[in-house]
Amino acid sequence: MQARDSQLAFEIAGRNAAQVAELAETLGVPFRVFALDDPAAIRTGLAGMTAVLHCAGPFASAAQPLMDACIACGVHYLDITAEYNVYALAQARSARAPAAGVMLLPGVGWDGVPSDCLARYLAAKVEQPLHRNMALQVANSMSRGAASSVGEIVGVGLLVRADGAIVAKPDATPQRFDFGAGPVDCVPLSFGDLITAWHSTGIPNIALFVNIKDNILPQEVAAMAAGPSLKERVANRASVVAEVTASDGTVVRARIDTVNGYSYTPLAAVAALSLLVAGQVKSGFQTPATVFGAGFAVSIADTRIIDMA
Incomplete structure (x- = not known):
């Protein structure tokens, strides 16, 4: 709802076609359906996107294929997790992401x-x-x-x-x-x-x-x-x-x-996306403070x- 009210142009995606379609109808936005166990399907699912905001926890199992697909497709990756392993994954990919012009920015919610x-x-x-x-x-x-x-x-x-x-x-x-x-x-x-x-x-x-x-x-x-x-x-x-x-x-x-925190997260995540769309982007692994300031x-x-x- 926060993304819709912000006037951002967005689509939603997920693995369960019925659930994704129902939510898309409620929001009045397009949707995409793809699983995260097929790298080619993920890349197809990301086609034409500027950024992905990953919101489905737990994040550790899904973050790696999604980050790798984002780097392959030149799509910025954001999420709302606090899971240590996801940040370690992003940090480990920091050397690959800049060549693709991709920002890896986990943790754009609370905390x-x-x-x-x-x-x-x-x-x-x-x-x-x-x-x-x-x-x-x-x-x-x-x-x-x-x-x-x-x-x-x-x-x-x-x-x-x-x-x-x-x-x-x-x-x-x-x-x-x-x-x-x-x-x-x-x-x-x-x-x-x-x-x-x-x-x-x-x-x-x-x-x-x-x-x-x-x-x-x-x-x-x-x-x-x-x-x-x-x-x-x-x-x-x-x-x-x-x-x-x-x-x-x-x-x-x-x-x-x-x-x-459950109110702060959508506000902060959508604000981060809005700033990204406006041009506040740094490639590689980043944090909210390194991109948007303290x-x-x-x-x-x-x-x-x-x-x-």
Whole structure:
């Protein structure tokens, strides 16, 4: 709906012909149907497109064939995931993409946009930033797709970036972060910001945490709702907190306060596509901050950065 209301010219695509056709009729847009296990079919399906916004999670299994087809067809790739493995895939293809004039830009939703822009915002405040800790808050129930993506994220194990390298840290312990209502426990987790924050800022030491309201068991995912209700989204705003420590010991902290993540994601993704169509493109693997600047996150309505003591 957000894409339609933005006046972007777009088509939708998917693997289930009946479902795709039904949604296309509702939106009043053309549609395409192709599977992701046939490289030739994907390339045919991408013909004539400027960019692809991949929205179907979990993303890890579908991202590689879609990215490769985008590079082959000269089509920009965007998605809304936080899955670490997808960012690693994009980064590994960064040398191939520029020759095709293709931008690989995962993470144009929540939390990718706020966390990446916040990292760049804080890094600019100090000389020689060395450490960055970040936590995001998941205050409401998750959708089936998001819960499946969390399974992919958990599956990579506990990782940190240390002296520029990604290393396993199975003994990582929880830390406390303040999202505006007092410190709360946040557990370590490995998502795409381990790659994006490094790419956007060059900070060599990065650790990530999350405060999750509900623990989801794998067998419960199929029975989950498609997403939180409008009432639940309105009642639960999204927040990302980060702190950056410089080589001289200076510490700067800030948080982003914004609308619920399920509301923020379509707004940010469509804004990214609109800027892309207007010419804001850099080939190769990119992050929201490297393409659109640190201010992109707060360009989304009802979003603000709050500096913290």
